[in-house]
Amino acid sequence: MIRWNDNYITGIEKLDKEHQQIFQMADQVLNKLRERGDEANYRIFLVRETLTYITSYFERHAKAEEEYMRKIGYTGYTLHKMLHDEFCNIQLKKYQDIVKRGECSKEEIQDFVGSGIGWLLEHIATADMAIIGKGILAAPAKNSDFEARLEEKINTLLTASLNIAANAKIIGRSYQGEFLGKAVYQKMVYSLDSREITIVSGIESSFLLRVAEMIYGTEVKNEMDLILSSLQLFAANFWRSIGQHFAGSNTMMTMKSNSFIIAGLLSEELRKLKLTHSLLFASDMGKFFIAVNY
Numbered sequence: 001m002i003r004w005n006d007n008y009i010t011g012i013e014k015l016d017k018e019h020q021q022i023f024q025m026a027d028q029v030l031n032k033l034r035e036r037g038d039e040a041n042y043r044i045f046l047v048r049e050t051l052t053y054i055t056s057y058f059e060r061h062a063k064a065e066e067e068y069m070r071k072i073g074y075t076g077y078t079l080h081k082m083l084h085d086e087f088c089n090i091q092l093k094k095y096q097d098i099v100k101r102g103e104c105s106k107e108e109i110q111d112f113v114g115s116g117i118g119w120l121l122e123h124i125a126t127a128d129m130a131i132i133g134k135g136i137l138a139a140p141a142k143n144s145d146f147e148a149r150l151e152e153k154i155n156t157l158l159t160a161s162l163n164i165a166a167n168a169k170i171i172g173r174s175y176q177g178e179f180l181g182k183a184v185y186q187k188m189v190y191s192l193d194s195r196e197i198t199i200v201s202g203i204e205s206s207f208l209l210r211v212a213e214m215i216y217g218t219e220v221k222n223e224m225d226l227i228l229s230s231l232q233l234f235a236a237n238f239w240r241s242i243g244q245h246f247a248g249s250n251t252m253m254t255m256k257s258n259s260f261i262i263a264g265l266l267s268e269e270l271r272k273l274k275l276t277h278s279l280l281f282a283s284d285m286g287k288f289f290i291a292v293n294y
Contacts, residue, residue, distance in 0.1 A: 002027040002117065002216055005163045008124045010132050012068065018061045019124060025054060026113050030216070030226075033113075037106040047109055048099050054116070055092055062088075069131060076135075079252045080127050086255065087123075091115055091233070107225040114229030117215065122237040125161035146246075147279075153242055154281075161238070162211055164285060172280030175289045177267030183287075184208055184228065185261040187269060188236045190243070190253040197253065198273055199239045200291045202266070203231070207286030232258060239290065247294070 002023050009016050029050050036042045062084040069077040095112050098104050129135045147170055158166045182205040190197045212220045212227040220226060236258045244253050261269055270278065270291055278291035 002030070003214065007160050007163055008121075010124075010128055010134075012132065015061075015065060015068070015128070018057075018064070019120070019128075022054075022057070022061075022120060023117075025050070025057075026117055029109070029113055033106060033109050034219075037109070040103065043104050043106060043109060044099070044102060047095065047104050047112060050112070051092070051095050051099055055088075055096075058088070058092070065128070065131070072131075074131055076127075076130055079250075080131070082252050083123065083127055087119060090255075091119065110223055110226035111229040114226040115233040118230035118232065118234035119237060121161045121215075122234050122241065125157060126237075126241045129160070150242070150246070150279075151281075153245060157238065157241065161234075162214070164211065164214070166283040166285050168281045168283040168288075170279050171282045172289075173278070175270075175278045175280040175291060177270050180204055180287055180289075182206070183263070184231065185263060185266050186232065186235055186259070187261050188239060188258050189256045190240060191256055192243075192247060192253045193251050196256070197243065198293050199243065200261070200266075200269055200273070201235060201239060201289060203235075203288040204286035207283070207288065210285055228260070232260070243292070243294070 004020055004023050008019060029046065032046055033043075036046075062081075066077070066081055066084070068074075069080060074080075095108075098108055126135055151168060151170060154168050155166055158164050158168070180202060183202050184205060185200070185202040188199045188201070190199070208227060208231060209221060212230065215230070216223075216226065236255060240253050240255065247253070273291065273293045275291050276294045278289070280289045281287060
């Protein structure tokens with residue numbers, strides 16, 4: 001069962017109920033996939049019906065949020081609406097194309113659910129909470145030192161979005177792709193104010209699996225496509241939110257590409273970038289790193 005957390009409660013009753021409903025819908029799809037995922041005809045039926053419903057539901061939900069933001073004169077309305085539009089135009093469009101194709105795999109449905117949940121977890125913790133003045137990245141930093149502020153924001157966002165106390169600390173300041181053990185690596189490219197920003201990140205597989213089990217339950221350990229799709233969109237938005245905060249720009253960092261990197265190419269990818277920061281973190285959950293060319 002996909003686990004709802006009270007950290008996701010905004011206090012706006014209608015929106016909170018709709019968020020919970022999306023979690024429930026995703027859980028139902030996973031359960032149906034586990035029961036009948038080997039049936040090709042059922043898979044395309046499941047993704048078609050789910051996509052039709054979730055597209056309509058998300059559009060109504062986004063419209064309600066946007067109306068509420070306009071009503072209260074929320075200054076972050078434009079950026080928030082851009083996030084809604086991006087999800088519709090990229091994520092939902094991707095699965096509309098699969099439906100048009102007329103067939104889909106079990107892994108593609110896991111990707112559908114995982115990317116949706118990954119997006120929603122981060123979106124609620126940052127963009128939605130900011131509507132009510134509780135956006136954690138908008139909160140005043142307790143530290144003036146850059147590294148201390150970065151640790152603070154990362155830990156706060158991990159707690160709010162995933163309900164984990166990671167206690168992440170920087171242990172390396174010039175990470176060049178040294179061996180992390182079994183890990184997953186990701187490259188994300190954004191544009192901001194006519195600049196191109198690249199972020200490369202990596203996380204120990206044990207860290208990733210522990211988080212996935214906390215979200216989806218222990219049965220997820222055999223559903224790697226679900227785990228990876230959740231990570232891919234969650235991480236892209238997580239690091240964008242962190243980057244947006246430190247960039248101090250009112251323009252949204254627009255996502256241009258988001259892909260995984262095989263371990264053997266990591267060092268080469270890092271060497272190609274003119275890195276401003278390449279930081280290795282240790283935490284109570286495991287190690288991870290972030291490298292950026294701000």
